[in-house]
Every structure is written in structure tokens, then in C-alpha cells.
Amino acid sequence: MERKNQVQLITYADSLGGDLRALHGVLRGPLAGLFGGVHILPFFPSSGDRGFSPIVYDRVDPAFGDWDDVRRIAAEYDVVTDVMVNHISRHSPPFLDFLKKGRRSEHAELFLRPDKVWPGGEVPPEELARIYLRKPEHPFSDVPIEETGGSERVWTTFAWQSGWHQVDLDVNSEATRVYLRDTLRFLAEQGIRVVRLDAVGYVTKRAGTSCFF
Numbered sequence: 001m002e003r004k005n006q007v008q009l010i011t012y013a014d015s016l017g018g019d020l021r022a023l024h025g026v027l028r029g030p031l032a033g034l035f036g037g038v039h040i041l042p043f044f045p046s047s048g049d050r051g052f053s054p055i056v057y058d059r060v061d062p063a064f065g066d067w068d069d070v071r072r073i074a075a076e077y078d079v080v081t082d083v084m085v086n087h088i089s090r091h092s093p094p095f096l097d098f099l100k101k102g103r104r105s106e107h108a109e110l111f112l113r114p115d116k117v118w119p120g121g122e123v124p125p126e127e128l129a130r131i132y133l134r135k136p137e138h139p140f141s142d143v144p145i146e147e148t149g150g151s152e153r154v155w156t157t158f159a160w161q162s163g164w165h166q167v168d169l170d171v172n173s174e175a176t177r178v179y180l181r182d183t184l185r186f187l188a189e190q191g192i193r194v195v196r197l198d199a200v201g202y203v204t205k206r207a208g209t210s211c212f213f
Contacts, residue, residue, distance in 0.1 A: 006036020008080065012050070013043040013064040020060070020069035027077065037078030039196070043070070046089060049158075052082070052198060053089040053165035057183045067190055074191025081192050083183060086157060086199035087166040094179075095167050102145035102152055110179060112155040112170040114140060117205050121153060132202075132212035134158055139211075141167075157202050171203045 009031065013019065016026045020043065027038065042051030043064045051061075060066050073079055088095065094107035102108065115121035128138055134157055141156040141164065155168040169176045187195065205211040 006078075007034065008037040008039050008078070009035040010039040010041070012041045013061075019063070020065035020073065024069065024073050027073065035077065037080060037193075038073060039080035040070075040073075042082050042084075047091040048089075048165040052084055053087075053091075054084055055089045055092050057083070058186055071191045074193070078193045079191060080194040080196060081187065082198045083180070083187070083195045084166075084199060085169070085171065085180065085197040086202045087168045089165055090159075090167050091165075098145075098152075099143060100146045102148055102150070104147070107175065109173040109175040110169055112168045112205060114153055114155065116170060116172075117207050127207060130208070130210050132210045139168075155205065157199070168202070168205075 009027070011023065013023060016023050020040075023038075023040070027035065042054060043060055044051065044057055045055045045059055045061050047053045047055055060070060070079065088110075094105075094110050097107050098105045098111060113121065114123055118124070118127070123138070131139060133139060139155055139157050140153050141159050142151045142153050144151050156164060156166060157168055158164070158166045169179075171177070171180075184195065201213045202211070204213075
């Protein structure tokens, strides 16, 4: 179907009727003809932040429906979804494996440690003062590693001291690039036509900069 640049509806999957099936009904019913596309805010299984802490991207949260529901909408509308390019959930399978095995994990290079930016992992105070922060003190979290009994410091831009959900990805690592390519390819196969890269301004961390945009 040929698409044109048209007005988009932006909505959570459960805001108009309770789930994706109901959303499709609203688009075809009361809102028929008004929108050429729909930006469905994160509908993946998530550990918090209203869907912006994705655990996986290859499943739809059962509370909203399934991929058949997404594909039905995508057959009639340009569907946009979010990819949280800066982070994934601390409850994601790759990070849970990292918490168990530490640097021995096959997923270890997905995650950003300070020593990848500053040799030795110690951040000079003057450089720490330049970092654009979303929480007090610093953007890191120390996490326990089950197999070693020690801990690893990882970058967690949006994490607070308690109740945090998100751990930052190292977008310069090949492991992360493969992960993101696979994610984008999968979403395209489900009929997703556009992605919004959430928190993209935070992805590049470089010594001597604000680490923001």
C-alpha cells in the first residue's frame, strides 16, 4: 500500500479501549479516516517506566495482545514504535546473565562500564562535574556479580539508588550493534515502518564531554 505523509495518532496500547485489538477498533470506527499512522508507545514486556524499560523486543506484553494485533494495525496504518537505544531493563535476559557471570557473560559487552571511557574506570572529578546527570552524584550503579562475589560498576543514566529499572547499552560495542540490528530487523518483519530512538541523546559517552548529545 502506498503511504503518504499524514497525521499520526500517538497513544499507549491500552489508552483507547484497553488493548491493541480495541485500539484497532477505535481507529476503524470513531477515528476512521482521521489518521494515516499510529505511534504505539512501548508495548513490550517491561519492568517499569510505563514500558520504557523493555525486557525483550520480540514479544508483546500479553496485557495488550500479541503480534497478530500489531500486524493487523500495520496492514492499514503506518505503525511507529519506540526502541530504547540507550538502555534495556535490568531484568532483561542479557543483564541477568551479566549479574550471574560478570565479564565472563557472553552479553558482557552490551553494557557500558566506566573503564570503557576512562582507563582504570576512575572518573576525574572535573570530568564527572561535566556529565549531564539525571540523578544526584554520578550516573553509575554498582551491581553484585553472583559467581565472583564481587561487583561491577555500570552506567545507569536513569537509575536511582532504589527501585531502578534501566541499564545503559554500550552502542560502540559490536555486541550492542548486533543486538540493535536484530531488534530493528525483527520489528520491520512485524510491519513496523518507523522507529523512534528513545533517549538517543544519552548514547554517546566520551571523556571530556557532557556525555549528552
